[in-house]
Amino acid sequence: MAPMPRLALVDCNNFFCSCERVFNPALNGKPVVVLSNNDGCIISRSEEAKALGIPMGAPLHEQQEVIRKYDVRVFSSNYTLYGDMSARVMSILRDEMPAIEVYSIDEAFLRLPSDFTEEHARALRAKVLQWTGIPVCIGIATTKLLAKLANRHAKKNKALTGGVFDLPNSRDPDGIMAATPSDGLWGVGKNLAHRLKGMGVTTALEFKQADPAPIRKSLGVVGERLLRELNGIPCLELEEMPPDRKGVMASRSFGSAVESVEELEEALANHVARAGEKIRRFGLLATRMEVFLRTNRFRKDERQYSPGIGITLERPTHSTAELMTSARALLHRIYRPGYRYKKTGVYLANLVSEDEYQPGLFDRPRNAGIDVDRIVDEINRRLGDPKNPVITRASQGTDRSGKGWKMRSQRHSPHYTTDWRELPVVRI
């Protein structure tokens, strides 16, 4: 039998708070919290702050009393700093280990060499702390889900584990799993936990030992994957190359609610500019845009309206002016007077690389009066294989977002595609 693959999850402790401490050691031993973008919520807490009972994600205003009473140090978030610290931590991990997947700003999965022991993990932990000032915990197991679980145990029992825990080589893995509630598992939120409870499953161990059929039936493929991972059958691969980004979002809440379309337009212009700048920086063009509005979901006494709308853009673009024209049009399609709006945002999706994109005929899907048969002939002629035409049909179709061209290609051709962006460019 091949040896089981071994993975580790490295997770920075209270990452944002730890970053603040690196640059201000006077904060050591004091309760510290870091706030979300609008200084609305608490998104990172030092151990001391957790001990005071300050919950994750708590609105700041609910915690003012505790903060005053215990002199909690409060920071607005500084993502430039955190991004920089993250890069330092990741570069150490990358230098030390053969394969790493940066999973988030403060977490990375590592593929471990077969001779990698818990002692090596402790040395790695010490090195990251010494070189960056950031404390981390390391969980070791055979699948990503179990590595997450091992990490959770390492972190929750730091005095015992010293921040490193090797689940398969521990004395009582089942005991650890029995002590882990199912909603403490990675990928199990409120909803799945509730459904599991309905099946009598409340711990990771019960989940691991559950009958797969009802899990599959009630929790779908997501549940089945979790079950397999719990049993040491990897379903989630280490992704060393992050896949291309699917979309870019820019949104903000308003300090106080907004009613007029003019104010919404102004905010949206800001978001469009930020999102546009971001895709330009990545050398991308958006082919789809979505705009949404939200009323204040916490105000049960107010009428709720949270519409969103999306369109395929006339042509792929990253121009702020072009994006803004579309965004404004979308906003006006969903805006209704008489509501108190709390948030708006824009999502740029179906991104294509600027380098690969060539402007051409297919930019203008709604351009009526094009001779479709000529386009089909022209594409097939240029590809020069009459026996194996790329395009067999082009038709004008409809969908929710309006009229559009549908170009269908020969299914069994090596050029088969249903994506017009992949088709050759033809000018007529």
Next chain:
DNA sequence: TCTGGGGTCCTAGGACCC
């Protein structure tokens, strides 16, 4: 009164085609 922002993946269902 105040209660974040930015992502991914999955499913259901409509439209359309063969």
Next chain:
DNA sequence: TCTGGGGTCCTAGGACCC
């Protein structure tokens, strides 16, 4: 010409994560 089942694509919305 009519028909149903299956396939593909797309979108909306839910669930979850950090």
